[in-house]
Amino acid sequence: MFRFLTAGESHGPCLTMIVEGLPAGLTVEKEVVDADLRRRQGGYGRGGRMKIEKDAVRFLSGVRHGKTLGSPITLQVENLDWVNWEERMNAEPVEAEMEPVTRVRPGHADFTGSIKYGHDDVRNVIERSSSRETASRVAVGGLCRQFLAQFGIEVHSHVLSVAGVGYETPRAMTREAYPDEMWSAVEESPMRTADATLTEKMIARILEAKRDGDTCGGVFEVVAFGVPIGLGTFSQWDRRLSTRVGMAMMSIPSVKAMEIGAGFETTRTTGSHVHDVLRHGENGNWSHLTNNAGGIEGGISNGEPIVVRVGVKPIPTLAHPLPSVDLATGENIDQSRYERSDVCVVPAAGVVGEAMMAIVLTEAVLEKFGGDSIEETLRNYRGYLQ
């Protein structure tokens, strides 16, 4: 039974996560999680906050001498910015009067959260709705990645476009279409895209938006290799692998769209051009000639790469703010407020997408093969493969 909860305000003392259900005896390294946290913090177009935070995780339970115990794992990531916020964000009552935040930013949770929870101070909303929360997921994903590695499963992401600059049409999605060197190039690029020329174009586009006091969204792709045939099921709607992937991707802040495999493109042609022909190799292996299904048929993984493309809207905090409303007075105002923010987070969102994919696949692998120790889990897995 894999489950986890995340907690933590953007300017509170820390982010805390409890992860339950990973088997005992799994070797886990803090460094792998930290590397993922750093990847989330990078990318061209980030604001000042990223200069303050140097995210690193601490395991506070569930791990002993580098191996999981089978008990719940606590991960904690300190907010270095906390020292500047101790009074404003203290858990205890404080003497000082705080001026509440009351002007809402279009596109953010400022308005909806204030109405829902009955908060007078928008600060009480934005501390949790902030996408700082995604660092929690990346940490959990970094743990899951180490579990998945035992089964030969890897998860990658790259950026396809920013504000319309980049790839628009889907490309081949078989294993061969993603050579290993491509991912090295992605990791080197400040835009997390393998094509150096495109990286430059994207940066230019972001600079332009920045000059305009504006922001950019974009599209990233997440790809998982080594996923065995048989994860997920059509048996009940909420257990389809596509349901879980849909849930995971649409849960990422600012995400407004997604496609599995050829996605919307499959709606523009006919069935004979879409469905992937299956072949049985002489070595007994199964493979498909194409991968328009993005690795999922009938709600179940088919052995091909799981491929998902995800659309991220532009950041709602604009340096040239849009008109809005002041909740304290109920008055329409010409300008919402600005608060330190990024111009583009698509590369970071891609890293969050990877984490969510790693989480979904971990849950699915555990549902099918999960024992109480990693040894037992691997034994179950190998028994199935035979």
Next chain:
Amino acid sequence: MFRFLTAGESHGPCLTMIVEGLPAGLTVEKEVVDADLRRRQGGYGRGGRMKIEKDAVRFLSGVRHGKTLGSPITLQVENLDWVNWEERMNAEPVEAEMEPVTRVRPGHADFTGSIKYGHDDVRNVIERSSSRETASRVAVGGLCRQFLAQFGIEVHSHVLSVAGVGYETPRAMTREAYPDEMWSAVEESPMRTADATLTEKMIARILEAKRDGDTCGGVFEVVAFGVPIGLGTFSQWDRRLSTRVGMAMMSIPSVKAMEIGAGFETTRTTGSHVHDVLRHGENGNWSHLTNNAGGIEGGISNGEPIVVRVGVKPIPTLAHPLPSVDLATGENIDQSRYERSDVCVVPAAGVVGEAMMAIVLTEAVLEKFGGDSIEETLRNYRGYLQ
């Protein structure tokens, strides 16, 4: 605590659903559910099965004298085709030898399900993976629709395109963009699209595909009106309204893509063109000048229509079958098999999309306002609105 399970094979005796958590005292009419079931069965491009089935629901528990009791509601829909399948699908062992289905159809669960469950006869897979299962969801959705009506919430769907014929670019999504007469036109059209010319073009496209032994997918849009501000939350990733909508839509068989609001289009421009400006009216009402967010900001409903566009891949069962594999022999074969099927199910899929939206909104309304009777639930709701 709203939850439900669906069960039933495509050619078994019936589909059965148990729905728990609707409040007591709610008036429910079988006719409303039946009307939704009929809407799912319609649409141009359906195959022979739809001529056999005249879906109608029976309430077997949880409803007395037209009102809910607060206990679990059992819904049952008979499969009229069952009489032709009693031996092949009997729960009891039968004497006759059955020839197993062994040739898998590309794009279907035939292959993945057989490997996952270790079935030798693909029939054991396809009976549940069949999209006949979506009738269950439509029935549950028809129940939810009657609950939502108490709060002034309505859910509609229409088809935007079929095999590339239709609308490609998103349009205005405010309440005014969807006049009531539009929905009447949709309900009259065999393609569930408001534009009569487009209906004809779509039908022509489907006929062409049929002549080629091929199939069509397409795009539908689901729209919900009257949703109050404050459903869903950013507090935990799995409770965002966007997460729940993502889960619901991506769970529909054949769905490969989705967008909330302006979706992928938001990734092609900048923030100042995307975010919806909030206005506070003299009457105290809140409204947004545009609805690119599709009614969800920060994972919470913002009072505007919830708008989702969903991409459905072409049906995988082709009259001119693609090459494939015979699982019994492991041999690659030139032609998979054909089994009675539809050519296009996009209108029906839209009705399923409506049902899933009704289910998601029912769950969200109950999470925020749910009491044990409809009276208590409405009282809680009205207290919040004030």
Next chain:
Amino acid sequence: MFRFLTAGESHGPCLTMIVEGLPAGLTVEKEVVDADLRRRQGGYGRGGRMKIEKDAVRFLSGVRHGKTLGSPITLQVENLDWVNWEERMNAEPVEAEMEPVTRVRPGHADFTGSIKYGHDDVRNVIERSSSRETASRVAVGGLCRQFLAQFGIEVHSHVLSVAGVGYETPRAMTREAYPDEMWSAVEESPMRTADATLTEKMIARILEAKRDGDTCGGVFEVVAFGVPIGLGTFSQWDRRLSTRVGMAMMSIPSVKAMEIGAGFETTRTTGSHVHDVLRHGENGNWSHLTNNAGGIEGGISNGEPIVVRVGVKPIPTLAHPLPSVDLATGENIDQSRYERSDVCVVPAAGVVGEAMMAIVLTEAVLEKFGGDSIEETLRNYRGYLQ
């Protein structure tokens, strides 16, 4: 992911259950479930209803030719009494005026359910709160029993006492303390107790209560053999096997008390007299010299029989009714109402206890070993045993 829902009113058309998560390929026989249903209907002290009903299950989904498909299983048990209640319990509105039930029975859900759900007619409460609902659980348990048999796990129950007549002090609880012939004797006894003299005494006690217009409760014991070491966990409070067993037993209507192993008796002595000494046999087997722990240590099964004793209060419907209140008038009244009922249901409650134990163990076995087919699940299990 094992889960199930039950539905159905006492005098509605049927009871319906959906069970999800049993692996594919498991042989299941309707006869085994029916035998359990009959065992629940038996026992000395039952009222007129049991003469009307001849409970039998029908599999409406998830089973084909005697084997599970891996899809959700629908079980349905008809209420033969329904023909007498069609008007009073119809799902559709009826013309006839129904006189509402308004006098509440002490000890029943009549009062609490009416207040909770805002029902004016107590009938709307008692149709679901009736312990007829436990037939649903017995049916689900009868399915689970067939799953557990594959692992050599058996579940039994017997009655220890009725209205104080019977065993008061716990006895030995090792495997040897329960010889097979004991269970044959239990199944033959109308009181489900192995001692023929005790059977007679219990019947005499029930007859006496019946003459007084009164009712009897009692104590039953559930015992499970063949449970492997390692089900449940201390890792999180809600996953302990003791938590699950506690949940299951306390969920049975009329149950007010329970003990695992020596239970309350362990609180009257000291640790050195309570804890079970572990031995490692020459054959490599583990065993304990005693079984005061009732098979659960640290929230995990230890390989000994799981033993639970459960206390059932007397039935609340008395032929000589107690004083109460009329909800329609709010007046205190001298006599509540009588409605056809049993005098003693302890033997039947024991059969329900068996079913709940079978359900808990099925869930626990699936959590540890569960694959998608019974073959895969057994392979995982055997791999663990080595």
Next chain:
Amino acid sequence: MFRFLTAGESHGPCLTMIVEGLPAGLTVEKEVVDADLRRRQGGYGRGGRMKIEKDAVRFLSGVRHGKTLGSPITLQVENLDWVNWEERMNAEPVEAEMEPVTRVRPGHADFTGSIKYGHDDVRNVIERSSSRETASRVAVGGLCRQFLAQFGIEVHSHVLSVAGVGYETPRAMTREAYPDEMWSAVEESPMRTADATLTEKMIARILEAKRDGDTCGGVFEVVAFGVPIGLGTFSQWDRRLSTRVGMAMMSIPSVKAMEIGAGFETTRTTGSHVHDVLRHGENGNWSHLTNNAGGIEGGISNGEPIVVRVGVKPIPTLAHPLPSVDLATGENIDQSRYERSDVCVVPAAGVVGEAMMAIVLTEAVLEKFGGDSIEETLRNYRGYLQ
């Protein structure tokens, strides 16, 4: 949606809890939680560990300026003993060789946990199976207590017996049977029992056990006042209030038995002596003449005090250890091992019982009345009462 996870090893750096679903705007005080943590640490018969730890909680998220935000609340309790265990329990690999623990203690999770998780070092089991984990629950319960206070709900506990010394027969359980001064006396007693003479007798019994190198269990009672009519439901087995209370109590380490209301005593008499007569007062209030049902009828609260008695087995760690097995060699040994431990924890277990009751009632109140702010929740509650 109320949910929580606890994490932390006994000698790890800290215990961590994430609690989700409490409404926004609730005033919470660290001092209330700390007081509960101290109550858990007290009681005569505790060992050396309790002298080291001075448990105190820190809110790391979800609370700002003394009020909840509606976001997940992180609670953390430091283990002061950690400084002595940093090497043995480090999350990172360490150079030093650690001698594994291999002799298992009868009655503990040592054996079952080692087999289940495949651990060679019993330390990997006992760090989480240790009842130090219950401090986590007490902290969560201390938070819930503050929520419940808003509805006038209070939870208390006291000890009824230790090793057979104390009350054996149930007593009156109506509100009047528990005068306020009784609870003051309980809080003053090192045995958490209101009768000073009994306190002395219990202490004498514990001293005797200690001299013998032995341990004591006992019975505690948890009582909740002010619970409104209508929490829980008979609608589905897992939602009965009795199910939830059963789950909560049986989840406490060392608990082997429980009773709601008159419990097993109801099985020794007949219905007319058991069921509680309901009266409707002139003031419109409902009350029962007795409370043998312990406040729960038909799985739903009936407005009377919820009363539960819980049996705790003697601590399994004995100063004069029992025979056992060494897992490393598989040899039967004459003496298991001793590790610093308590002689009697019944008073502490009672405080844990209070916490679990507070958690169950918080969940039930939120299910029925829960809004997103405390104001909304109270408004819903008051609307229901009218």
